[in-house]
Amino acid sequence: MDEYLDWIARNGGSYSKLDFRRDQETNGTVHATETVYPNDTFATVPFRVTITEKVARKTFADLSDVSCRNVMALFVAYQSLLGDQSFYAPYLNILPKQILTPFFWETEDLHYLDQTNLATAVRERKLNIFNDYEALVVRLSAELRTKITWELFLWAYTVLTSRAFPYTLIDPTHTEPSEVLFPLVDSLNHKPNTKITWVRSGDDQSGSLSFVSGQVFNAGEEMFNNYGPKSNEELLLGYGFCFEVNEHDHVALKPNFSRDPNGQVKLEILKQCHIESGNPDPLTYYVHREHIPQMFLKLMRVLVMNQTEAKIYIQCKDSQQLEWVGYRNELAMVAMTCALLQSRLNAIRAVELNRETTRWVQRCALMYRDGQEQILALTLISMENLKQTIFKKMARDKKQERIAPVTPFVNYLNPGYFESLTYPDLEAEGLVMMDSVTITLGQLLRDKKFKSTIEQLFEDIEEEEDVVWMIGLLHERTKKNSPWKPFFEKTEKAYLQEHQNLEELEDLHGSLFPAFSEAFPDIFAPQDYTVQLFGWADMVMNTYTIENPLCVVPL
Template sequence: MLQETAMETYLNWIKANGGTFKKIEFKHDSLGVGCVYTTQTVQEDENFATVPFKLCITENLARKALPDLGSFSGRIVQTLYLLLQRHSREDSFYWPYINILPKVIKTPLVFDDHDMRFIQNTNLESTTRERKAALFLDFEKLLEHLPEEIDKNDITWEDFLWGYSVFSSRSFPYTLIDPTFEGSSEVLFPLVDALNHKPNTKITWSRNGDPETGSLSFVAGQAINAGEEIFNNYGPKYNEFDHVAVKPNFSQDPNQETKLNILKQCQVSSDNADPLVFYFHRNNMPRAFFKLMRVLVMNSLETEHYAMCTDGNLLDFVGYRNEITMISMTLSLFKSKLYALKSVQLEKEHIPYWQTFALMYRAGQEDILDITIKKVEEMKHSLIQQMHQEEKEDKIAPCAPFLSIVNPLYFQQQDSSIELTSNEFVTLDTVVMTAKRVLNNDATFAAIISENFEPEEEADIIMMLCLVRENSKPDSRFRRFFDRVTAAQSNSVTSAPATDAAAEDRAELKEMYDSMIPAFHEAYPDVFDLKVFSFEAFVWADMILNSYSIENPLAIVPL
């Protein structure tokens, strides 16, 4: 009599314990992955498999067997229980199931250096390294708490990773067994875990009975022809890496504490374990992320005005300067991630299945980043259109600084669906004040600047000089902006007490002014009139630069 194969023993074990299945067989696909195929057509609404709950390995079962491991997570305890059952071999009730589990489970936790290149520069790479380091600490701690009858030599690090990977790749939520269970717990479900995942698969999981004596059945949601693979639909559980994780960094910001407090007061959070970590999917850009980014890019003036803000709606739009900077930083963040992904050169042919899956994951990451970048670019385009329209209509918020919190309802009333006239293409530099824009209309001043300054190295000084020069012109196109912010500054200076930091800044500014303006007045008296280029004018220009400017390119946002 021929000896049973491991698969035959496994299937007979399921049947012997009350399980049923029909019209299916177990094979490996072209990549070597185990799959379930139909041997006959499975009709819509037909029950083709039932698995009793008593065949499952649950956290409750593992904790009863290992009662002294209460300080460890459920997955750690279940991993150890699985390894002990494997060590017992035929003496274990679960051996027929354990014996057909893959001997090597190629999750990222067991990737070698070459494999890791396939997830290089992805969120999964950093997550894997961090998780593996934390797991090793758990493993060492576990060895110290093993029951006396268990030999430490029976539990190796490699075995532990295998057992842990079984749960990370094959487990289901315990609520499949007990829908009333509250909390997070996992279960290994023989036969159920044999079906591969396919999104939108029409299949019903039908639960029957209680947690001790019940079972789970599969019911086809549509006809499946003979010879086709049967898929399961695990929902969001198996889409956990189909996103890009982003965590903006506040650590280098001198106003970090105030900004984090603004987020807290306004209840801006990702609602994840780390409130600053956001997940971007193909069809989802978290609204709270953009609120957080608006806080992140606030300059000192904006931070000061929002320091006591408790209304999260006021972070839907802070101001045009803030919005431009927010969009620019967001684009830079996502483009750098995309560049890092594409910079890794990898083999794409004649590679094992886990590397093929890693390439699929990378492609998905690139796709999400491409889609997100396109959507943010559209946000930028719409913003510039809106600014262009307001400039044409000579509109400006009533109060400076031009922030939502200072101008209640003004920005909320703006039309966000402006349509440009045909063939009109509006760029950012046409709706902001740049040195180039000023100098192009002032040939005399432009010649002096060109002769004495390096545009890239001395951009700040050039901009300050342009501001003073432009403000001296009664018919400047930025007249309303200059007048309104000047009035606001005068009120602010009158009411605000002097500080040591402000005095120090003013002294540094005075030193810069004295080293430059008198000499320019002597060389170009007709242009550098000291009544125009006074020290107070220099202080004013510095205020404009600090409060209303954006970078790359350096420009003033006059709205």
């Protein structure tokens, strides 16, 4: 450590009130020897001791097409091979020999990441680095090729992920992304929200950078830097540590459109409405504790659109139209989001891990996975609350017989209608159950006589659920006091005005009627079971249902 600090001083660096200590867990810490006050400049480091992309590229001029990170990793590896002959030796000597990011974990440690995003990220990232290394190393001299091993390169690469700063610290006008290794500046450990600033002086060759405290550090206290709002995933992957409680933690969610027959149309809607996450992958969203991005919910509303909704929304170019599509869509969106969250949660919980005798990296992995579990569970609760709010609104609408003027009941066709509805005191309302605001098969079969007729006609109701549903709807439609009267009337009127193609239904209808009417004339009055009305019931099933459990959303 003394040699390193001498080297900094010999090159024009200085510091005050600092005690540099080595430790097992974090490699090194910095403590205040006396109180550091806000605006105190406690260290200054000249640019000449830094390792920049420019310096690295000078040594490897032939590799101008290689990325900044890779050429710098190569340079660090090369300098460490030079040993004491390297100008940077005092700095390289104090770097940790082992940086315990998951790239270096044993298989049994990696098991602690099973079923998390990080497990995949580690595999993919490591493979990418390895491929880059293989492509790069063959371009080196024969001597370097054997000396710069994969292990050495990966170590050097991780030195950069765990301690490099953006090059703009040296030259704020630099526009290309570039990194710099900054001895001494990189001695501080990370504590979120620490107030610290950097002040540069001079030019990018002969200048220097000073640390300026933005808060008090008491004598004896560890002094920290602030690496930015990093999640546990980023911290583990890049730095090899994480926090038990991390306010910046998140779970990455990426819905899958690939098996959706309307997938292309939906991707087109997303494009037109500019629904993107703002992340490198526009379909990957980050969900934070109790905060689910609104943009993600918009994406999910598109993902769960049925054919009718997708056909209508393909004309939409306004993302505001996706704040609310309709009740069916909203319930489907909540159900699909809950299913996504629940399956992730179940997968994480299903991994059995020893929590008793663990080593440092395993404890880090447990902190990370427990955080993931917590975020998923909290997000699930907030989605359940959202569902309950929707049910309450539906219950009010149903009670007041409010139904949108134009079918299907989606916002795009009823501009302003849904926004005009108000729901005072919704909180005070008791729990609303799903089957009080939707139409279920159980409700359609609540009439005992009708139910027993259906049971006589269909051996296996589950097997022929679709047909039973249609007949059930037609039967319900005939009831004068049906709670769903406004829905039936409005959708039937709209349906009958449409040009209908009933060819496909004729066979099905013909296989049931008039036989059913002849067998049970008091249940199936022929005029209520025409092929046209069959078409209406079929349209209701295609347009207004959600699945699991199958029900009609009649608002």
